[in-house]
Amino acid sequence: MSNHDDRSWGQFVEEIPDDTVVERFEGAEPKTATEIADILSCTEYEARSKLDALCRTGQLDRKKVREEPPLTVWYQPRATFVGEDNGTGRPVDEHVSALLDDMDVPGISGMMRDWRRDAIRATFDRLRDTREIEEAELIEQVYPAHSAGYDEAEQWWAMVSERLGDLPGVVEPRWGGKTWRYDGQ
Structure with missing residues (x-):
């Protein structure tokens, strides 16, 4: 029986220290969730969850490199391996832009x-300007100018809220x- 088969569901993602995952990346070499799962002896789902969490904190970046079959890779921000800071101190706007560029959103066209x-x-x-805001007020303030093709605020909010929590510094409601x-800063 291979080591891969007998690990069942692996470790809980919270039990895997961030440093243990980040240390598995060398320079700019990207890795897939499958590769990280094999290295850490956990499931691919757990590896993907941990890698995504590290992206939200700025310790890693990700890029979808193929649509069919889907393939995403994770890698260290350039600053990490060129002697600069570890990526968490880079400007929030730059980090958010990178995450948004790679974010999967619905739509029939690129536009x-x-x-x-x-x-x-x-x-x-x-949200960053106000630091804390009620959902209804946030919708009221943003939706009219940024409806993004949605006729109903509820549909718009479902799309936005599902992704907003993936951005750094955002704390979703309990x-x-x-x-x-x-x-965040």
Whole structure:
């Protein structure tokens, strides 16, 4: 029986220290979630969750390199291996732009997807400006100018809110809550 088969569901992602994952990257060499799962003896799902969490903190970046079959790779930000800071101190706007560029959003055309990324960015910027805001107020302030092709604010908010929490510093409401916070710089 191979080591891959007997590990069942692997470790819980919270039990894998961030440094343990980041140390597996050498220079600019990208790695897939499958490669990281094999290295850490965890499931691919757990590896992907941990890698995505490290992207949100700026310790790693990701890029979708192929649509069919889908292939995403994770890699260290350039600053990490050229002797600069580890990527967490880079400007928030730059980090958010990189995440949005790689973010999967619905839309039948590139222009539509760009509008939707712009709507997510405008929502992020508003949240960052206010630091804390109720969901209804956030929708009221951003949706009219950034509807991104949505006729209904509820549909728009479903698309935006699903992705907003993936951006650095954004704290989603607790279960049942309606207040969004920005705790970043």
